[in-house]
Amino acid sequence: MLKLSLSEENYLKTIYALEEKGEPAHNQTIAQTLRNTPASVSDMLKKLTKKGLIHYEPYKPIRLTSKGRQLALSIVRKHRLWETFLVKCLGFTWEEIHPVAEQLEHIESELLISRLDEYLGYPKYDPHGDPIPSPDGKLQPIEGFPLSHAPIGVELVVVAVKNDEKDFLSYLNKINLSIGSSIVIIDKIPFDLSIEVDINNRIINLSHLVASQIIVNHESNH
Amino acid sequence: MLKLSLSEENYLKTIYALEEKGEPAHNQTIAQTLRNTPASVSDMLKKLTKKGLIHYEPYKPIRLTSKGRQLALSIVRKHRLWETFLVKCLGFTWEEIHPVAEQLEHIESELLISRLDEYLGYPKYDPHGDPIPSPDGKLQPIEGFPLSHAPIGVELVVVAVKNDEKDFLSYLNKINLSIGSSIVIIDKIPFDLSIEVDINNRIINLSHLVASQIIVNHESNH
DNA sequence: AACAAAATTTAGACAAAACTAAATTTATTG
DNA sequence: CAATAAATTTAGTTTTGTCTAAATTTTGTT
Ligand SMILES: [Mn+2]
Ligand SMILES: [Mn+2]
Ligand SMILES: [Mn+2]
Ligand SMILES: [Mn+2]
Numbered sequence: 001m002l003k004l005s006l007s008e009e010n011y012l013k014t015i016y017a018l019e020e021k022g023e024p025a026h027n028q029t030i031a032q033t034l035r036n037t038p039a040s041v042s043d044m045l046k047k048l049t050k051k052g053l054i055h056y057e058p059y060k061p062i063r064l065t066s067k068g069r070q071l072a073l074s075i076v077r078k079h080r081l082w083e084t085f086l087v088k089c090l091g092f093t094w095e096e097i098h099p100v101a102e103q104l105e106h107i108e109s110e111l112l113i114s115r116l117d118e119y120l121g122y123p124k125y126d127p128h129g130d131p132i133p134s135p136d137g138k139l140q141p142i143e144g145f146p147l148s149h150a151p152i153g154v155e156l157v158v159v160a161v162k163n164d165e166k167d168f169l170s171y172l173n174k175i176n177l178s179i180g181s182s183i184v185i186i187d188k189i190p191f192d193l194s195i196e197v198d199i200n201n202r203i204i205n206l207s208h209l210v211a212s213q214i215i216v217n218h219e220s221n222h
Numbered sequence: 223m224l225k226l227s228l229s230e231e232n233y234l235k236t237i238y239a240l241e242e243k244g245e246p247a248h249n250q251t252i253a254q255t256l257r258n259t260p261a262s263v264s265d266m267l268k269k270l271t272k273k274g275l276i277h278y279e280p281y282k283p284i285r286l287t288s289k290g291r292q293l294a295l296s297i298v299r300k301h302r303l304w305e306t307f308l309v310k311c312l313g314f315t316w317e318e319i320h321p322v323a324e325q326l327e328h329i330e331s332e333l334l335i336s337r338l339d340e341y342l343g344y345p346k347y348d349p350h351g352d353p354i355p356s357p358d359g360k361l362q363p364i365e366g367f368p369l370s371h372a373p374i375g376v377e378l379v380v381v382a383v384k385n386d387e388k389d390f391l392s393y394l395n396k397i398n399l400s401i402g403s404s405i406v407i408i409d410k411i412p413f414d415l416s417i418e419v420d421i422n423n424r425i426i427n428l429s430h431l432v433a434s435q436i437i438v439n440h441e442s443n444h
Numbered sequence: 445a446a447c448a449a450a451a452t453t454t455a456g457a458c459a460a461a462a463c464t465a466a467a468t469t470t471a472t473t474g
Numbered sequence: 475c476a477a478t479a480a481a482t483t484t485a486g487t488t489t490t491g492t493c494t495a496a497a498t499t500t501t502g503t504t
Binding site: 026027028038039041042043046058059 | 480481482483484
Binding site: 227229258259261262265266269280281 | 490491492493494495499500
């Protein structure tokens with residue numbers, strides 16, 4: 001199977017992540033995510049095209065080919081399995097794991113990943129609630145909806161968060177919110193779209209921005 | 223602390239390994255180990271000198287500075303902790319671990335390594351019997367001597383092997399020899415310096431080359 | 445000590461992945 | 475529908491780490 005460089009892997013993963021979020025993958029978006037210049041991105045896009053990993057027509061949004069998606073998914077699988085390992089085995093907190101998993105995801109060993117998967121008990125979701133792709137690249141979509149769109153007065157369970165940034169996750173720690181937490185919306189404030197919620201019998205106000213990145217459901221996925 | 227590239231780390235580790243084996247680190251030796259040309263090695267040695275990591279005078283053997291040794295030891299520490307993890311947690315055999323640890327040793331995270339160390343119960347030796355440097359670069363030397371130099375008729379314990387090559391380790395698997403195995407030398411054959419040994423009540427002949435790379439002691443280190 | 449052989453360094457080139465600045469293409473809008 | 479503005483590509487550099495071929499230094503041998 002095609003061997004990719006570290007950079008190529010990071011580009012593929014970025015394009016996949018945009019696709020997953022439903023955002024069109026434009027040069028600029030990729031450049032911002034990777035903190036590269038658009039000129040560098042142009043160069044790499046040509047290279048990935050030549051390798052058959054993306055569909056690329058200048059100025060049009062970039063799409064992964066099925067081979068490209070397959071490779072991207074295998075990197076995402078590794079990322080999420082390592083994140084799970086860091087939390088379940090090594091006692092990392094969810095805001096500490098992303099930068100380490102960014103490195104570990106590039107380790108190349110089929111055996112390592114299948115053994116890690118087994119060791120962890122074949123987890124379906126990572127510590128942020130994101131689905132872990134199976135070895136053949138299938139993934140179980142998250143069942144849920146943003147807390148910002150949930151009804152008042154109903155008991156909800158947090159199943160995922162849609163943001164890996166340290167500041168966001170530390171804030172959730174501070175208000176004692178994690179995957180599996182129960183939440184009830186007490187009130188909605190029309191003025192700024194913030195909501196008042198009950199988390200572990202403590203009432204707090206969550207901004208719309210925060211609430212929109214917390215995915216909840218009526219029962220746990222796990 | 224000084225940040226090293228992947229290549230720089232591999233050069234430092236190679237120089238350290240030669241030093242550990244007592245072989246003078248000449249350009250050629252380093253080139254062979256890393257499968258690079260002597261010209262490339264010359265270039266890198268200049269760079270490492272400028273960074274204060276080696277003592278380098280053209281044509282003289284290369285020695286690590288104390289800063290260089292410190293960095294090399296931290297890579298060795300990571301390598302050996304990961305090897306231990308692969309065997310103890312993921313069920314790898316000792317001939318499978320080296321290439322994977324070669325990749326994992328470059329992951330940069332203090333927290334990751336200290337947590338891994340803790341998770342493994344602060345092991346003193348890796349699966350090949352090599353000592354694992356402490357966080358401050360101290361290492362507990364192996365107590366033992368080569369099987370080729372051991373006396374006849376005495377019960378011995380295997381404490382280490384001085385060769386990581388797959389072929390060598392697979393052979394040891396085949397004859398059921400591992401760290402902790404009991405061995406008694408039954409006879410020595412002067413003609414080719416091979417020895418007849420009893421391993422788990424099976425008598426076999428070991429060549430001098432093999433016996434010289436098996437380190438034994440009168441009792442286990444572990 | 446002189447000379448051949450071996451080891452090492454130097455010179456010059458190259459590929460990968462980034463950059464800046466300039467040119468070009470596409471999008472927006474008055 | 476021009477004409478700006480924005481996005482993207484192209485051209486030309488740079489850095490890192492490698493290579494080959496040639497020059498140089500050291501070592502070993504008569
Ligand atoms: Mn992550
Ligand atoms: Mn995650
Ligand atoms: Mn090893
Ligand atoms: Mn080892």
